[in-house]
Amino acid sequence: xxxxxxxxxxxxxxLVSVAVNILDDLDQEEFHLLAKSAGAEILEHVxxxxxxxxxxxxxxxxxxxxIAEIAKHLEADIVIFDHSLTPSQERNLERIIQCRVIDRTRxxxxxxxxxxxxxxxxxxxxxxxxxHLSSRLVGGRMGLDGQKGGIGLRxxxxxxxxxxxxxxxxxxxxxxxxxxxxxxxxxxxxxARQKAAIPTVSLVGYTNAGKSTLFNIxxxxxxxxxxxxxxxxxxxxxxxxxxGIGALVLADTVGFVRNLAHALVESFKATLEETVEAxxxxxVIDSSSPDKLEQIEAVEKVxxxxxxxxxxxxxxxKIDQSGEEAKIVYAAPHLPDRVYVSAHSQQGLDxxxxxxxxxxxxxxxxxxxxxxxxxGKIRTQLYALNVIQAEDYDDQGNLNLRVTMAPHKLExxxxxxxLPIDEILGEKAQQFKRVLEEFEIKD
Numbered sequence: 001x002x003x004x005x006x007x008x009x010x011x012x013x014x015l016v017s018v019a020v021n022i023l024d025d026l027d028q029e030e031f032h033l034l035a036k037s038a039g040a041e042i043l044e045h046v047x048x049x050x051x052x053x054x055x056x057x058x059x060x061x062x063x064x065x066x067i068a069e070i071a072k073h074l075e076a077d078i079v080i081f082d083h084s085l086t087p088s089q090e091r092n093l094e095r096i097i098q099c100r101v102i103d104r105t106r107x108x109x110x111x112x113x114x115x116x117x118x119x120x121x122x123x124x125x126x127x128x129x130x131x132h133l134s135s136r137l138v139g140g141r142m143g144l145d146g147q148k149g150g151i152g153l154r155x156x157x158x159x160x161x162x163x164x165x166x167x168x169x170x171x172x173x174x175x176x177x178x179x180x181x182x183x184x185x186x187x188x189x190x191x192a193r194q195k196a197a198i199p200t201v202s203l204v205g206y207t208n209a210g211k212s213t214l215f216n217i218x219x220x221x222x223x224x225x226x227x228x229x230x231x232x233x234x235x236x237x238x239x240x241x242x243x244g245i246g247a248l249v250l251a252d253t254v255g256f257v258r259n260l261a262h263a264l265v266e267s268f269k270a271t272l273e274e275t276v277e278a279x280x281x282x283x284v285i286d287s288s289s290p291d292k293l294e295q296i297e298a299v300e301k302v303x304x305x306x307x308x309x310x311x312x313x314x315x316x317x318k319i320d321q322s323g324e325e326a327k328i329v330y331a332a333p334h335l336p337d338r339v340y341v342s343a344h345s346q347q348g349l350d351x352x353x354x355x356x357x358x359x360x361x362x363x364x365x366x367x368x369x370x371x372x373x374x375x376g377k378i379r380t381q382l383y384a385l386n387v388i389q390a391e392d393y394d395d396q397g398n399l400n401l402r403v404t405m406a407p408h409k410l411e412x413x414x415x416x417x418x419l420p421i422d423e424i425l426g427e428k429a430q431q432f433k434r435v436l437e438e439f440e441i442k443d
Contacts, residue, residue, distance in 0.1 A: 011077040013040035014070055018059055018083060019049040030257065030291075031082045033208075038110045043074045057096070058089045068097040080107055087136040105132060108257070120182050127175040134168050198239075199360050200249045202275050202310075204303065205284035206295035207255025210317040214284060214343040215252040218352075243386040245357050245409070251278065258298040275303070280359050281312040287340065288321035313359050314338035315352060320345040328355050335359075357406060367410060369401040369424055370394075378417045385409070 013035055017028065028045065035042055048063050057064040058081065071079055078100040079093070085103040093101040102110075109132060112125045203211045219238040236252045253275055275281065283299060285292055296314075319326060319342045326348025331337035336355035341348035366389070371379055379399060382388050387405040394400055403410070414421055422429045 010039050010041055012043050012075065014043055014067065014074065014076045014079045015045040016059065016067060016079060016081045017045065017047050018053070018081075019047075020051075020053060034104075034107055034111065034257075035080055038107055038114070040078065040080065043076055044070055046070060053083075056089065056092050058083065058085055058093070061096075064093060064096050067093075071097050071099055078102065080104075090136065120179070123175055123179055123182070127172065127179065130168060130172050130175070134165070134172070198247050198249060199245070199279035200251060200277065201280045201282060201356060201360075202251040202253060202278035203282045203284055204253055204275055204299060205255060205315075206286065206299055207257055209255065209284045209286040209289075209295070210343050211255060211284045212252055214282075214315070214317060214341075215250065217343055217346060217349065219250050241384070242353055242357070245360060246385055248360075251275075256299045256302045258294065276306055276308050276310070278310050280356065281308070281310050282315050282356070283312050284315045284317050286318050287316035287324060288318045311359060313355055316340045317343055319347060326351055360406075365407060366402065366404045367407075367425065369403055369410075370426055371399040371401065371424070373397055373399075375399075375417070375419060375424075378413055378419065381413055381417075 015031060015035055017031060032042060032045070046063075046067055048059055050060065054060045059067070067079060070076075076099055079097055079102075081101070081103045083103060084105055085093070085101070090101050090103065109125065109129050112121075113129070115121075203215055205211045215236070215238075219240055238250050239247060240250060241247055281303075283296070285296060289295060313336055316322075316324065316338060319340050321342075324340050326340055326342070328336050328339045328351050336358055339348065339352050339355045341352050343349075369382075379401065382401065382403055382405075385405065387403045388401055389404055390402040392400050411421070414424055
């Protein structure tokens, strides 16, 4: 069989989509975006329908011959299937079409390879590529079976194919070891944050939902953001201070797509651990997309697959395009379920911060705090949180503060400074303790 070279950017491509049953929803726009993100020039999009995949060609022999004619007529360099193909299906299709054939997984891997910037991202991409390649390594091609038997060569030696497989297994093992070291470093950093009681808020969502744009605004950062699939691949963490919350870590992660192969999810678990171990997830949704329900389902499926059990706040982004108003929708009093914003026009970002504060700290209330002159440290901390509404001094020289914040956070500050709650809150102390008890029960 001819050994087709790995394709390069700007290759002329024929796309193939197959509805395996009548209920299948083929997202042509997303498939086109994936192909273009890999650098393909789309010549034709062939669509078909089958009751079940053909074991030899996936599409059946007649449709395979039709695709071969189209590819030959249009002088295509590559044929891309919007499905996962078995190794034998890929080889059979390449024989009949006579050009490179790849499936959805290899297409996404190619985009990942282009997007990876950090050492960790490149390790994860290489591991996923080699895992995918290991099942497709066969001895039928020239150069893969170079060690032949013969006079003086017979014996316990190994064929070139066996050598290739052994080297592949060795490299995969090395990559897993390196990624495990990355994972251990992440665990240490995460443990330090947890010890310091610093919450982690992780952004997740369908690719191109505007996660990185929202992250840049919230973190005042400059993570690469573009109107394309998988614009960012590597996880990005930023430590920042938010009013009413204090220090927190904001994490941006890789975007998800439908039909993301299990092998890809497995390879990128080191990245996705920031999602699993987060204090709160912000599920960013493109509110202007006609496919938003399917996209929500795809994200939740991956989160379930990686074992995520974290409180989630849905963030409906791009309301400047959908025409919706900025607002918080509550599942229960002081328990936000979703918030509507626009990262592009910065509508509703104050509501998003309020919703995050309520999710992390509970109900926001107003308290009168009395501080003796010696309690200046907690006053400084309250000002740093930007929660003081008013202040004045009484006749005894005590400072009276009016603060609006979560009771849980106020309790944390009082305990950190080893101060008596009854003295700080006076006659409101018992009411404050009841609020804390309600918060613990709800938590």
